[in-house]
Each structure stands twice: as structure tokens, then as C-alpha cells.
Amino acid sequence: xxxxxxxxxxxxxxxxxxxxxxxxxxxxxxxxxxxxxxxxxxxxxxxxxxxxxxxxxxxxxxxxxxxxxxxxxxxxxxxxxxxxxxxxxxxxxxxxxxxxxxxxxxxxxxxxxxxxxxxxxxxxxxxxxxxxxxxxxxxxxxxxxxxxxxxxxxxxxxxxxxxxxxxxxxxxxxxxxxxxxxxxxxxxxxxxxxxxxxxxxxxxxxxxxxxxxxxxxxxxxxxxxxxxxxxxxxxxxxxxxxxxxxxxxxxxxxxxxxxxxxxxxxxxxxxxxxxxxxxxxxxxxxxxxxxxxxxxxxxxxxxxxxxxxxxxxxxxxxxxxxxxxxxxxxxxxxxxxxxxxxxxxxxxxxxxxxxxxxxxxxxxxxxxxxxxxxxxxxxxxxxxxxxxxxxxxxxxxxxxxxxxxxxxxxxxxxxxxxxxxxxxxxxxxxxxxxxxxxxxxxxxxxxxxxxxxxxxxxxxxxxxxx
Amino acid sequence: xxxxxxxxxxxxxxxxxxxxxxxxxxxxxxxxxxxxxxxxxxxxxxxxxxxxxxxxxxxxxxxxxxxxxxxxxxxxxxxxxxxxxxxxxxxxxxxxxxxxxxxxxxxxxxxxxxxxxxxxxxxxxxxxxxxxxxxxxxxxxxxxxxxxxxxxxxxxxxxxxxxxxxxxxxxxxxxxxxxxxxxxxxxxxxxxxxxxxxxxxxxxxxxxxxxxxxxxxxxxxxxxxxxxxxxxxxxxxxxxxxxxxxxxxxxxxxxxxxxxxxxxxxxxxxxxxxxxxxxxxxxxxxxxxxxxxxxxxxxxxxxxxxxxxxxxxxxxxxxxxxxxxxxxxxxxxxxxxxxxxxxxxxxxxxxxxxxxxxxxxxxxxxxxxx
Numbered sequence: 001x002x003x004x005x006x007x008x009x010x011x012x013x014x015x016x017x018x019x020x021x022x023x024x025x026x027x028x029x030x031x032x033x034x035x036x037x038x039x040x041x042x043x044x045x046x047x048x049x050x051x052x053x054x055x056x057x058x059x060x061x062x063x064x065x066x067x068x069x070x071x072x073x074x075x076x077x078x079x080x081x082x083x084x085x086x087x088x089x090x091x092x093x094x095x096x097x098x099x100x101x102x103x104x105x106x107x108x109x110x111x112x113x114x115x116x117x118x119x120x121x122x123x124x125x126x127x128x129x130x131x132x133x134x135x136x137x138x139x140x141x142x143x144x145x146x147x148x149x150x151x152x153x154x155x156x157x158x159x160x161x162x163x164x165x166x167x168x169x170x171x172x173x174x175x176x177x178x179x180x181x182x183x184x185x186x187x188x189x190x191x192x193x194x195x196x197x198x199x200x201x202x203x204x205x206x207x208x209x210x211x212x213x214x215x216x217x218x219x220x221x222x223x224x225x226x227x228x229x230x231x232x233x234x235x236x237x238x239x240x241x242x243x244x245x246x247x248x249x250x251x252x253x254x255x256x257x258x259x260x261x262x263x264x265x266x267x268x269x270x271x272x273x274x275x276x277x278x279x280x281x282x283x284x285x286x287x288x289x290x291x292x293x294x295x296x297x298x299x300x301x302x303x304x305x306x307x308x309x310x311x312x313x314x315x316x317x318x319x320x321x322x323x324x325x326x327x328x329x330x331x332x333x334x335x336x337x338x339x340x341x342x343x344x345x346x347x348x349x350x351x352x353x354x355x356x357x358x359x360x361x362x363x364x365x366x367x368x369x370x371x372x373x374x375x376x377x378x379x380x381x382x383x384x385x386x387x388x389x390x391x392x393x394x395x396x397x398x399x400x401x402x403x404x405x406x407x408x409x410x411x412x413x414x415x416x417x418x419x420x421x422x423x424x425x426x427x428x429x430x431x432x433x434x435x436x437x438x439x440x441x442x443x444x445x446x447x448x449x450x451x452x453x454x455x456x457x458x459x460x461x462x463x464x465x466x
Numbered sequence: 467x468x469x470x471x472x473x474x475x476x477x478x479x480x481x482x483x484x485x486x487x488x489x490x491x492x493x494x495x496x497x498x499x500x501x502x503x504x505x506x507x508x509x510x511x512x513x514x515x516x517x518x519x520x521x522x523x524x525x526x527x528x529x530x531x532x533x534x535x536x537x538x539x540x541x542x543x544x545x546x547x548x549x550x551x552x553x554x555x556x557x558x559x560x561x562x563x564x565x566x567x568x569x570x571x572x573x574x575x576x577x578x579x580x581x582x583x584x585x586x587x588x589x590x591x592x593x594x595x596x597x598x599x600x601x602x603x604x605x606x607x608x609x610x611x612x613x614x615x616x617x618x619x620x621x622x623x624x625x626x627x628x629x630x631x632x633x634x635x636x637x638x639x640x641x642x643x644x645x646x647x648x649x650x651x652x653x654x655x656x657x658x659x660x661x662x663x664x665x666x667x668x669x670x671x672x673x674x675x676x677x678x679x680x681x682x683x684x685x686x687x688x689x690x691x692x693x694x695x696x697x698x699x700x701x702x703x704x705x706x707x708x709x710x711x712x713x714x715x716x717x718x719x720x721x722x723x724x725x726x727x728x729x730x731x732x733x734x735x736x737x738x739x740x741x742x743x744x745x746x747x748x749x750x751x752x753x754x755x756x757x758x759x760x761x762x763x764x765x766x767x768x769x770x771x772x773x774x775x776x777x778x779x780x781x782x783x784x785x786x787x788x789x790x791x792x793x794x795x796x797x798x799x800x801x802x803x804x805x806x807x808x809x810x811x812x813x814x815x816x817x818x819x820x821x822x823x824x825x826x827x828x829x830x831x832x833x834x835x836x
Contacts, residue, residue, distance in 0.1 A: 006526040010488040011505060017482070041522075043515040189474035192481045220574035396627055397571035399620040400610070403555050404568060408547040434470060439477040446484065454532040455539045457552060 001041040001160075003248045004202045004453060012038065013252075020256060021183075028155040028178065031256065035158035039124065046122045049088075054157045056084045057132040058150055064139045065146035074140060081136035089129045095119050097323030124164040126320060128157050130287055135171040137291060144172035152178045161252035165245045167263035167283035174258060181257030186434075191254025193431040193442050198247030200449040201427075205420075206241035207459050208413040209233045215404040217374055217384065219397075224390035226401050231367050231388065233410070234374050236417040239268065242281070247427050262428045268366070268421040271358040273337040276366060284320070288313050307339040314338065321373070326381060330372040337365060488531045495530050504528055540714035553711045557616045562708040564664045567610035568617065570818035575628040582827040583791070583820050584635060587813075589829045590795065591641050594811055597834055600687040603643040604678055604814040605633060606666070606755050609659040611817060612648060629817045644681060645817075646674045661724055662706025665758045668728035672772040678812060679776030687810045688747055691779025695740060695771075696732040700764040701725065707754075728759050731771035739766035743780035748773075749804055750783040752814030753790035761785070769814070782808070790815035791823025795830040806835040 001008050016034045023030055040047040060081035064074045096119050103114040135153065138144035147153035156178055162169050216222050216230020246263035253260045263283050270276035277285045293313045299306040311332065318331020344350060350358065368385070375381035386392045430438070489505060496503040504525055511517040526532060543549040548556040555563040591601040607629070614621035629645055636643040648658055648670075658670040666674070682688050703723040710718070731740040750756060750770055760768030760783075770783045782804055786794040790813070798804060805811075815823070 005522070006488075006529060006532065007522045009485055010529075011525070014482065014486045014489065040513075041518055044513050044518075045515075185471075185474050185478055189477045192477055196481070215569070215572070218569070219572045395574075397573075400568050400614055400617050401572045402620070403557065403563070403617045404565070404572065407549065407555075409543070409549045412547065434473045434477055436473040436476065439473040439480075442477060443480050443484075446481070450484070451535050451539045454529075454536040455543065455551060 001038050002459075003245065003252075004199055004459065006453070009199075009450070009453075017255065029151050031160075032151055032155040032158055035155070035160040035163060038160035039158060039163055042123055049122055049125075050128060050158060051154075053085065053088055053129065053132055054154045055150075057081050057136055057157075058147070058153045060084075060136050061139050061146055061153070064136060078136055078140045082133060085129045085133050089125060092119055092122055092125055094319075094323045127166050127168055128163060130168050130284075131171070132157055134168075134287065134291070138170065138172045144175050147171075147175070148179055159253075159258070161256070161258070162249040162260060165242070165249075166281070167246050167249060167260055168287050169260055169283070170287070173261060177258050183257045187254045187257065187259075189434050189439075190431045191251040193251070193434055193438070194254065194427060195248050195251030196442050196446040196449070197427040197431065198244040198249075198251060200445045201240045201244035201247065202459075203449045203453050203456065204445075205413055205417060206237050206244055207456055208409055209240070209417060210237040210459075212405050212407075212410040212414075213237045213374075215401065217380075219401050221392045221395040221398050222384075222387045222401055223394070223398060224388060226398075226405055227384060227387035228367075229405055229414075231371055231374075231384070233405075233414065235268070235363075235367055235370050236414065236421070238370065238373075239264070239421065240417065243427075250428075251431075264426070265428075266421065266424065266426050268363055269359060269424070270362050271355060272341050272362055273334060273365060274341050276362060277334070277338070284317065288317050292316065303343075306342065310338050310342070311335040324376070326372050326375050326378060329378070329381075330369055333369050333372060488529065491531055492529060537714035537716055540712045541716035541720065544712065544714075544717050545720065550708065551712045554708045555617070558619070559616060560661065561613070561616035562662050562706060563610055563617055564608070564708060564818075566822045567608040567664065567818050570608065570821055571610055571614070573821075576821075580632070580635075583632070583823075584639065586792070586827040586829050587636060587641055588639055590813070590832070593832050594805075597805060599805065599808050600685070600810050601641065602678070602682055602685070602687070602810060602812045603633075603636060603641055604674075604752075604812055605629060605643065605645045606674070606814060606816045607645065607647045608816050608818045609664055609666075612658050629820070632820065642681075642685065644678065646677065660706055660726070662709050662721075663704075663724070663758075664707055665755055667726060668702075668759050668767055671755070671759060671769045672729060675769045675772035676776045679773055682748070682777070682810060682812070688777065691777055693774075693778050693780065694734050695775040695778070696734070696737075697729045697775070698732060698737070700728050700730050700767065702728050702759075702764050704763065728764050728767035729772075730764055730767040731775045732766070740771040740774060741766075741780070742770070742774075742782050744782055744804065745807060746780045746782045747807065747809040748777065748779070748781040748812065749808045749810070750781050750812045750814065751790065751794045751798065752783075752785060752812075753794070753816060753819070754785070754787040755816060756783060756785045756814060757787060773812075788819075789824045791819045792825040792828045792830065795828075795832065796825075799830055799832050802833045802835045804835075805832070 001012060003009075012034075016031075020027055020030060020034075036047050036050075039050060060077045063069055063077035064081075069077070096116060099114060099116050103116060107113050135144070135147075135156070139146060147156065156169070156171060156174060159169070210233075213230055213234035216226055216233065219226065219230075222230060243264040250260045250262060261283065263281060265279040265282065267276055267279040270279050293309055296309045296312060297305055298309060314331040314335030315328055316331070318327045318329070318334075321327045321330070350361075353361075371384050371388070372381050375384060383392060434442075493503050493505070507524060508518070508521050511521070540551055543551070550556060550562065553565050555565050555568060557563050587601075587603060594601050610617065611629070630647075633643045633645045656669065657667065659666050665671075683690055703725050705718050705721065705723050709721060732738060733740060750773065752769075756769050758768055760766065760770050762768075770781060774781045784794055784797060784801070784804060786797055789797075820827075
């Protein structure tokens with residue numbers, strides 16, 4: 001189910017809020033049931049898959065947290081949990097990709113290609129797998145206490161606000177809230193405000209600007225101006241789409257008494273790629289830092305090893321986004337930039353440039369990386385990058401692309417995006433204190449976004465595919 | 467502090483009211499109509515992915531509130547930003563264009579466009595030939611190919627060179643094909659397409675019908691008949707289909723209807739409008755380019771009637787809006803008797819359907835008529 005859909009806004013959400021607040025007890029059980037309905041809406045069979053993953057990790061958690069368990073037994077249970085979770089993710093997300101690559105390799109070596117089995121990717125699997133893993137790893141490290149019951153743990157894994165596209169909630173950040181959470185009108189209202197702002201970002205900005213990005217990337221031979229406009233539109237689309245989902249998730253969480261950490265912090269105001277990753281998809285970058293980079297040795301084993309660790313983390317981070325070499329290249333590109341910045345140090349010439357120049361330069365680097373991220377093949381990426389430098393021969397249809405790109409709606413949306421991404425005040429901060437004026441403004445925005453939604457077609461969030 | 471508390475309450479309560487109002491309205495409406503509430507539809511079918519998706523679409527598409535609000539939203543978006551929704555693009559001098567038509571010209575020509583239609587067309591030609599029937603393929607250029615100058619001043623004189631190559635490929639495969647793009651001489655004079663519509667003007671439809679008839683006669687696949695059809699002029703006022711696609715009455719009311727003259731074809735020695743004959747020697751298959759002015763207002767003033775007039779004999783026509791790539795042949799499979807006594811099939815489709823044709827370009831087995 002999609003947050004910005006008719007059925008979610010008008011049926012699922014009011015029903016779940018009403019029942020949740022009418023129930024005197026067993027609220028986690030109810031949230032679990034509601035989350036399974038939410039998740040199973042795209043395909044009810046997927047619930048069984050999630051349930052199996054939940055049972056496996058819960059069982060491993062029981063062994064790891066057992067006071068009688070020996071260290072070797074705890075370790076074995078952790079390994080089982082990691083292998084089971086990553087196998088599940090690997091099978092559904094990378095089996096086809098691996099098959100295609102193996103087949104291609106065999107063809108290169110003169111053998112006949114393998115039959116390729118297409119496996120559909122279950123929505124949200126990348127997110128709930130990581131969340132489940134955080135539970136067993138935190139238990140193993142003794143950073144968290146075991147879940148009070150299976151229901152609590154299953155509720156944590158399946159919790160519908162952040163299930164499909166994050167933020168990746170780590171068990172130790174919500175463990176207490178699963179047992180006891182406060183339901184205050186202030187929290188509920190700020191959750192509502194955040195949800196509405198996220199909804200408006202998605203419907204009024206991301207969906208609009210996404211049409212321009214789609215048109216530019218689908219074009220045969222965009223001009224340099226078209227290509228820059230298109231990739232900038234894509235940069236805004238992916239940010240407003242993904243951060244919208246995160247805002248809505250955090251907002252929904254607050255409505256039910258949960259407090260999730262924010263996932264974005266004005267990433268396009270970053271002055272460097274290192275800072276960009278402190279502000280972009282924060283839950284993923286901190287997850288990778290704490291569960292991969294640090295265990296690999298982080299920056300404690302010398303410069304060379306640090307660069308290698310950065311590269312490993314970013315390449316795997318890229319692969320996590322999708323089973324395609326372009327994602328790996330995207331991760332690799334960011335890894336190289338991170339290593340380069342670390343090598344330059346804080347006293348470099350670059351660091352002495354004025355802030356707007358550094359922000360602009362960082363944004364341009366991010367734009368280049370989005371070309372890799374958005375393209376299906378290296379050939380597509382290379383053609384688009386060529387177009388950005390005016391090196392693509394023009395086709396007869398090229399002049400017509402402008403009619404799809406430079407519409408008043410798209411230009412207006414681009415200006416709004418520019419203002420919002422450069423604004424130091426983000427949605428999270430804005431909803432901290434709700435005044436009457438802000439409440440009225442938010443409600444008006446909500447009504448306008450709801451009205452606009454009626455004129456839009458089905459438009460799922462971009463991160464659903466990851 | 468007090469103001470903040472009131473604001474929180476206000477926000478929370480109004481939000482809950484807003485999200486609850488639609489289902490309550492819908493329920494009330496359904497019960498007053500004596501119908502089963504729309505939301506209960508979820509229990510009427512097995513909860514499979516397909517059924518749940520269908521239920522969700524029904525809930526959205528039949529929503530009283532959404533259907534009431536949507537036309538005004540569309541109107542507001544057009545009035546404030548010139549936005550015509552998913553399908554329309556506002557060009558120069560208030561010319562309207564069909565977004566997929568522009569996409570067809572802007573996006574690369576892929577393998578699918580190059581191979582699937584060729585295979586389907588050759589297969590159809592072979593099946594017809596086995597029944598002693600000839601095939602003439604008629605590719606109609608989309609409005610965006612013919613009038614790109616109304617999309618942008620930087621536009622080339624004519625777009626759609628891929629289609630010319632495609633038609634050449636068809637000819638190499640010994641399929642008789644025409645691409646009805648206007649030549650330089652034809653481009654002089656009034657526009658060939660309607661300003662608000664995806665389709666041609668009555669005049670250009672008539673010109674094209676004459677060209678196709680001339681080709682069919684020149685090929686010797688059909689002989690000139692003897693029916694002397696008459697004509698009469700008829701003024702027409704209509705909103706174009708690009709405007710109507712926005713499904714907004716307020717938007718339609720805010721824009722003047724397009725006015726033009728159409729030439730209706732009348733039966734010989736009578737003022738009755740031309741009518742198809744199932745016993746004709748020619749069957750015309752195609753899409754809405756055949757329907758406009760023919761079955762729409764004013765009637766008998768479209769391509770089909772003018773083709774019959776030029777051939778001086780009636781024809782049979784089978785029309786499927788947007789479905790000329792595959793659906794119209796599927797319909798022919800269900801009605802093979804339409805092929806009885808035919809010498810020639812003229813198959814018309816618009817160039818953008820090479821990529822966007824509904825149901826793609828399937829090979830369809832056409833049974834012989836009983």
C-alpha cells in the first residue's frame with residue numbers, strides 16, 4: 001500500500017487510528033495485524049515470507065540473549081541469523097542478477113548461456129532484513145535487551161510506517177517504545193504535521209518534477225541544457241520522494257507514539273560528499289557505519305585500510321540499492337570521493353573556498369552520481385553524461401523535448417525545490433512547535449495536496465524498488 | 467503555550483475529520499442509493515494481489531468526493547499553469563498536443579518498434595493473401611509529426627524519419643504501405659490537424675482518403691465503382707479530444723469550441739448520409755482516425771466515407787479507438803465474416819502506435835469466413 005494513495009489516506013489510516021486509540025490493550029498486536037494487511041496489500045503471499053524471517057531472527061535472538069548460552073552458541077546463533085537474513089535478501093534481490101552475469105560470462109567463454117529465472121523483488125525486503133539483523137547484532141553486542149514477546153519483535157519488524165522504504169529503524173532505538181510509549185496530543189499533532197508535509201512533498205513536488213526527469217532520461221538525444229535540467233529534476237525528485245516517505249513514516253510513527261530518527265537533514269546543503277552522507281539516508285549510512293565499516297576496522301588501521309573500508313562500504317551500499325552494476329558504480333563513485341576528501345584533509349585548498357562554491361561543487365558531483373543511479377546500463381549513463389557536455393548528436397525530435405521539460409509546472413516546481421533544499425529549516429524542525437498559524441497553513445497544504453492527488457495516477461515511491 | 471495546545475488540538479482534529487469524511491460520504495451515498503457500500507467490495511473476492519489492486523482502483527475511480535473535486539483541480543491547473551494533465555501538452559498559439567505523440571518523436575527508436583510491428587503486419591498480409599485478399603497498410607502521422615512548429619519554433623519542418631524507414635522496411639518485405647505525411651506542396655495552406663484534437667481536419671482526412679483510393683486503384687487491386695456519391699457541407703463545433711481527456715467540465719466550459727466545415731458524403735441520388743455495406747469489396751480497419759467525423763458528428767464526413775466516394779463504391783469498416791495495432795485484428799478474428807467477398811483490406815494506424823499501440827503488436831490468427 002502506498003501512503004499517498006486514496007485507500008491509505010481515506011480508509012486504512014482512519015480505521016487504524018480509530019481502532020488503535022479505542023483499544024485499551026494489545027495495541028502492538030493490533031499494529032502488527034494492521035502492518036501485515038498493509039504489507040500484504042501488494043501481494044498477500046509476501047506476509048508469509050516476512051513472518052518466516054521474523055520467526056528465524058526471533059529464535060536466534062532467544063538463543064543469543066539466553067543467560068545460559070555459551071559464547072560459541074551465541075556466536076553460532078548470530079551467524080545463523082546473518083546468513084539466513086542475507087540469504088533471503090540475496091535470493092530475492094540478487095539471484096536473477098547473478099544468473100545474468102554468470103550467463104554472460106559463460107557466453108564470453110564460448111559456452112551456451114544459462115536460462116534466466118526472473119524473481120520478483122518483495123517490497124521492503126532490503127529494509128526489514130536490515131532491521132531484523134540490527135536486532136540480533138545488538139543483542140549479541142549486548143547493546144539491547146531481548147524483545148518482551150514475539151509480538152513486540154514482529155511488530156518492530158513489520159511496523160507499517162517505516163516498513164517499505166525506511167528509515168531503517170534499529171531495534172535499540174525503539175526497544176523501550178515497544179514496551180511503553182506516551183500518547184500525547186502534542187506528539188500526535190506534530191506527527192500529523194510531518195505526515196502532511198511529507199505527503200505534500202510527494203504529491204506536489206516529487207510527482208510533478210518526476211515527469212521532467214523521466215522525459216529527459218527517456219529522450220534519445222537531449223541537448224546539454226535539457227540534460228542538466230533533467231538530472232537536476234531527478235536530484236530533486238529522488239530527494240523529495242524519498243524524504244517525503246521518511247517524513248510520512250516518522251509522522252505516522254509519532255501518531256502511534258513512536259519516535260523514529262530523522263533520515264534526511266538538508267543533504268543538498270552539504271559542503272562535501274562526506275557531509276552529504278551525514279545528511280542523506282542517515283539511517284542507512286549509520287547502519288553501514290556501525291555494522292560494516294566499524295567491524296571492518298573503520299579508520300583505526302591506517303590510511304590505506306581506511307580507504308579500502310570506505311570502498312567496500314560504499315560498493316556494498318550501492319549494491320544494496322539494486323541488483324545492477326550501475327548501482328555498484330554509483331557506490332564506487334561516492335566511495336572514491338569520500339576517500340579523496342579524506343586524503344585532502346581539512347586544510348586543503350578546497351576547504352578554503354567560499355561556502356556557496358563548495359555547496360555548488362558538491363551538488364554537481366552528486367548530480368553526476370545520480371546519472372549512474374538513474375541509468376539502467378552504463379551505455380545509457382555514458383550517453384546521458386555525453387549529453388550533459390553537449391557531445392551527443394542531435395536527433396530530429398530533440399527540439400521537441402523542451403515542450404515536455406520547460407512547462408510552467410516544471411519550472412515552478414524547480415524553483416520551489418531550489419528554495420526548499422537550500423532552506424536551513426527542514427520539516428523536522430518546523431513541526432517541533434505547532435502554532436495556530438502553522439496548523440492552518442499545514443491543513444491548507446493538506447487539502448491542496450489531497451485535491452491534487454485526485455488528478456494524479458498511481459505513483460509509487462521511488463525507493464519501493466530498492 | 468496555550469496557543470500551541472489549541473493549535474495541536476486544531477490540527478489533530480481537523481486532520482482526522484478530513485481523512486474520515488471521504489469514507490463517510492461514500493458510505494452514505496452508497497446506502498442512499500441502496501447499493502452495497504463500495505468499501506465492502508474487499509470482502510467479495512479472494513484477497514489476491516490482482517483483486518486487491520482492482521478493488522483499490524475501484525475505490526479511487528468511483529469515489530464521489532474525488533470525482534467531484536478532480537474536474538475543478540484540472541481546471542485550476544490548466545488556468546494557472548496551462549497544465550492539461552497526463553496526456554495533454556499546451557503548445558504555441560493555444561495548439562494542444564498529445565504527450566505520447568511527442569514522446570514518440572523524442573525517445574529513441576527501439577528494437578521493439580522495429581521488429582514486432584513488421585512481424586505482425588507480414589503475418590497478417592500472408593493470412594489475407596492465403597484468402598485471396600490484398601493488404602494496403604496506411605500509416606497516419608501523428609499531429610506532432612505534422613505540426614511540430616506549433617510545439618516549438620525550433621522544431622524541424624517534419625518529424626518522424628524513423629517511420630519513413632519503417633515504411634521502407636515494409637516495402638522491402640513486399641508489403642504495400644503508405645505514410646500519409648503531407649509533402650511540401652500539401653503543407654502550404656490551412657493546418658492539416660485540428661487545434662484542440664489529436665486528429666486530422668476533415669479536409670486532410672478527405673485528401674488522404676483520395677490518396678489511398680488512388681493508390682488502391684493504381685495497384686489494380688480494386689476497380690473503380692459506379693456509385694456517384696454526393697456531398698454537402700456541414701458546420702461543426704466541438705471540443706477536441708485532448709481537452710476532453712482532462713475530464714473536466716469547468717475546463718471545457720472555459721474554452722471555446724473549435725469551429726470548422728466538414729463535407730458529408732451522401733448516398734447516390736439521395737440526401738441520406740453514406741452508409742457502409744458489409745458486401746463491399748474493401749474492408750477498412752483502423753482507429754479513431756477513421757471514427758472522427760464518420761461516426762462522430764457530423765457523421766459520414768470522415769476518411770471512410772470519402773474513401774468510398776473516391777472509389778465510387780461502398781466499403782466495410784471496422785474501427786477500434788486506439789487499438790489499431792492489435793485489438794482491431796482481434797475483433798476481426800471474432801467477426802471473420804467481414805472478410806467474405808473482400809478483395810482488399812486497408813489497415814490504418816497512427817505512427818505513434820508503433821510504440822504505444824494498445825496490447826502491442828501481436829500476431830493474430832484470422833480464420834477464413836464460413
